[in-house]
Ligand SMILES: Nc1ncnc2c1ncn2[C@@H]1O[C@H](COP(=O)(O)OP(=O)(O)O)[C@@H](O)[C@H]1O
């Protein structure tokens with residue numbers, strides 16, 4: 001019975017290739033435009049460290065101007081980056097079981113001996129503390145995190161992402177080898193496994209993928225790696241990443257602490273409040289004390305950058321779904337016309353013993369098959385849509401950013417299995433929704449009407 | 455084996471109510487061959503559609519093979535159509551992009567019959583109508599008479615209790631018509647009841663029994 005219905009459906013598809021093509025194309029377009037928006041939103045909204053995101057907290061201290069809003073989206077939100085002096089105070093606390101303090105720069109990476117076969121490239125570099133890797137579950141493939149002494153000594157050591165390891169050394173265990181970051185020689189101590197950390201919760205650049213190189217913070221003493229996203233309150237940002245800079249109110253550090261118990265959290269809050277009140281009494285902070293502690297889970301919701309992209313993608317989804325609905329409505333009238341025109345055949349089949357349900361399902365099957373084809377095609381449409389969005393995005397970036405981490409294959413906009421399946425589900429659902437009314441109408445035509453004389 | 459009691463069928467077109475069948479009663483025995491005659495618009499096709507469970511009735515009772523089939527679900531009506539009734543239409547009603555044998559096979563597939571049995575039955579039915587050599591042809595490659603013979607093969611392949619034929623020779627020349635009637639007689643002699651609507655006295659006279667319909671009633 002199913003085989004008969006399938007054969008009949010396929011025969012009908014072949015018989016009206018124009019209509020079949022239109023149906024397939026409409027599904028492919030509607031779904032292909034909608035899914036990338038869903039992917040973008042989904043990737044922004046997902047939790048990169050499930051289970052761990054309630055243990056790590058980002059720390060916000062408000063040292064901003066009294067009368068200027070830091071983020072338009074959240075008027076009473078303190079800056080999400082911190083001055084070095086405040087970050088140091090947090091590192092001095094032993095209430096938390098882990099501390100991740102860092103910032104990121106974009107710097108040229110090249111081979112240590114200026115090997116011309118390895119083209120220099122720009123990469124994001126994270127300057128961070130060793131707890132970072134454990135707190136955000138970075139998977140280590142070769143080597144180890146630098147030890148405490150090495151970190152404090154300010155030695156030039158680095159951990160590479162698997163992508164950078166591939167680009168610099170062609171992959172494999174390259175612990176001990178050397179390369180250059182901003183013209184300084186660094187030695188590899190560890191290499192990460194593939195690490196798809198999306199969204200990049202720990203960074204204010206939440207929509208980028210993980211950095212290519214990780215080096216020790218060494219108490220902010222890497223003067224050759226000056227923060228790029230820094231903002232200074234009151235005066236100009238200092239020219240050099242030196243002691244003046246570190247003592248200024250310039251904010252740039254992304255600060256996370258690990259607080260596994262409620263007692264830890266309460267104690268840390270107290271510590272923070274005491275510290276800021278003390279600093280205020282010493283004449284710092286224009287605004288009232290406004291300390292914030294957001295767990296990773298909460299930060300996914302409230303992070304200004306995340307909110308901005310989420311509301312943008314939400315708007316994209318609305319537009320795309322509207323487009324899909326328009327597609328479905330057009331299909332509906334197209335299918336109605338088609339099914340009503342083939343009722344003579346259906347009527348004969350009914351006379352020979354097909355039930356109304358048989359006919360109904362056979363019509364749905366026909367459109368379902370086209371929906372499946374449309375689903376496959378929609379993956380290509382989605383790819384083109386994503387590429388063109390990226391192209392627009394990249395063309396708005398300064399040249400050195402274009403080199404970063406090969407943004408064209410950014411995992412941020414790639415499909416995973418469940419989204420892949422969701423694409424087909426959506427394609428088939430859309431086609432069935434469009435087919436429902438036409439199939440219902442067509443299977444309720446009394447067969448006798450078409451059998452009398454023709 | 456076939457009995458209709460006071461069957462009624464009305465159509466409302468705008469303000470006007472037409473009675474296509476009114477107080478229509480008819481009883482037919484096993485192995486009978488009934489020719490139904492009457493002027494155009496008398497209700498013959500309507501009667502056949504109700505007999506074939508293709509159209510609902512607005513009143514009365516209908517028994518087929520001892521079973522009350524007046525108020526069955528769509529599924530049960532479809533099942534009876536498939537297993538007990540064979541249809542032959544004036545316009546042949548073959549499916550144009552299926553070969554002769556696929557057309558004959560269609561009701562058997564709807565029945566869920568095994569491929570082996572289908573093959574055997576389709577072969578036998580096509581042989582009975584003398585079209586074995588044309589089994590793979592599309593209807594468009596066959597003459598009108600051949601198409602109607604395919605339709606007959608389709609009607610008998612499932613061994614129905616009764617065959618309903620609506621002017622089976624209406625679209626054919628006299629020579630072809632005579633051939634078709636010969637086949638129907640042979641089928642009837644093998645035990646299948648036949649009800650045939652016809653305008654042609656030549657066709658009607660081969661039947662065992664002739665009834666006339668006027669204004670939705672039988673005037674025998
Ligand atoms: N679907 C219909 N809608 C309205 N009137 C119909 C319909 N089918 C049949 N009739 C009417 O019922 C009467 C009988 O029609 P029909 O059974 O086709 O007659 P016959 O086959 O004897 O020529 C006619 O008056 C016809 O107009």
Ligand SMILES: [Mg+2]
Nearest residue numbers: 452498499500
């Ligand atoms: Mg008629």
